[in-house]
Amino acid sequence: MPSGRTATLEIREEGQQVILEPKGDWVIQTITGVHREIERIEDDYDAGRVVIDVSEIGRIDTTGAFLLGRTVQECATPNADWHYLGSHGTARRLIGEIIERVIDCEPDPPEERYGFVQAFERIGKGLEAILHEAIDTFGFFGRTLTTFGSVMLRPHRFRMTPTIYVMEEAGVNALPIIAVLTFFIGAVVAFMGANLLETFGASVFTVELVGLSVLREFGVLITAIILAGRSDSAFTAAIGSMKMQQEIDAMRVLGLDPYEALVIPRVVACVLMAPLLTFGAMMAGIFGGMMVSWATLDISPGFFITRMNDTIDWSHFWVGMSKAPVFGMIIAIIGCKQGMQVGGDVESLGRRVTASVVQSIFMVIVVNAGFAMMYLELDI
Structure with missing residues (x-):
């Protein structure tokens, strides 16, 4: 299977905007060389200034969409239209889907082993689960x-x-x-x-x-x-x-x-x-x-x-x-x-x-x- 055109990324600044111009095929076989460039963009530029021009992208899969989405993910509105320029059959939609489904979760806080509050909390959750289970069972019976x-x-x-x-x-x-x-x-x-x-x-x-x-x-x-x-x-x-x-x-x-x-x-x-x-x-x-x-x-x-x-x-x-x-x-x-x-x-x-x-x-x-x-x- 041919690997396709190697993915490249050009960056230019126009006023307050940082415009990214991805070119080539942004698929898993061709994006190895741009990973560090994406990390540098995340460190050097505010996500609220980044605009992605998708018009020069060839093929794109979820891996390429994930890398491009990382540059705007920290913005409050990563899927806003002003983050994107040009037209492409799937790139805009695929990047948006990836941003919606990839959530950086904070690690769970350490669970305390002792404490009356935690004990009663678990008892309450258990009683609530029993109540919901009983209601569902009666509904199924009906x-x-x-x-x-x-x-x-x-x-x-x-x-x-x-x-x-x-x-x-x-x-x-x-x-x-x-x-x-x-x-x-x-x-x-x-x-x-x-x-x-x-x-x-x-x-x-x-x-x-x-x-x-x-x-x-x-x-x-x-x-x-x-x-x-x-x-x-x-x-x-x-x-x-x-x-x-x-x-x-x-x-x-x-x-x-x-x-x-x-x-x-x-x-x-x-x-x-x-x-x-x-x-x-x-x-x-x-x-x-x-x-x-x-x-x-x-x-x-x-x-x-x-x-x-x-x-x-x-x-x-x-x-x-x-x-x-x-x-x-x-x-x-x-x-x-x-x-x-x-x-x-x-x-x-x-x-x-x-x-x-x-x-x-x-x-x-x-x-x-x-x-x-x-x-x-x-x-x-």
Whole structure:
């Protein structure tokens, strides 16, 4: 590739003006010799007096525009028309663009490690960020509800195939790990209950302990936490990667609603699969507690099931099941919302995936505490 005409720079003074006459091609291959001349102009002349005559410039790229822009950048109005003479196809516009985007930032002041003011400042910024995040999440939830309502009014727009796919990926494929974890949770509860209750001669109440804890709390809570860690991160990563590659923008250009195509299938799939996964978790947890009771307390599986049926009301089962769809919706909403907020770099994707999992688990535990207080007040 030819290097082109070497860049040169002539300087003349006319009254109060210092006129620069750049000539030749001001591109990265040809400007090596004028760099020191530009530095000398910055030192010797006031930027407010400099005028650039662009009429003799050949080719110019951002490197050449940056060097010429340095001579007027310190002026209060570096892009004023009186700084430029002559005409050129791109030089004037390119120099102006470079001046607007190149900002000399002062170094950050050293951060103080101690001080109550700084501590309260960080706390305030954190609370403000939490408030904005909560508002954005509620706004996303509202947008999702309105989109779902419009889809229900036109059922032919509902995307069944991606919904079934997400149900398999987020639901069916998560069942083994959920079952294994709740099996061991039930076993641990039974083992601890057996050791504690046996000292009081009430080891038979281990059946009630396992049944109540698994049906009301552990089954649905373990399911929600696994969904938050496994499926929620996948939602954020999938939508976030599409956002990074501008596929979501392409969908909007084609007239497709990203909420209708990406968010609604995931929300519906999670709401439908969460109760089924919770039921599987309950069965696995009870089975784990039954095996430990059989091994340590000599409580046969037949007696275990019969006692559960006689002493534990069905309302405890429905308490756990009623939480599952709510948890599924929370997890899907947060995962999709964080995916939609991914920026254009991988670092942003990593931050959003982490925020998605953390926020989902936090909200699941908070909402579960709310359910517990509500059912306590209702005596259920």
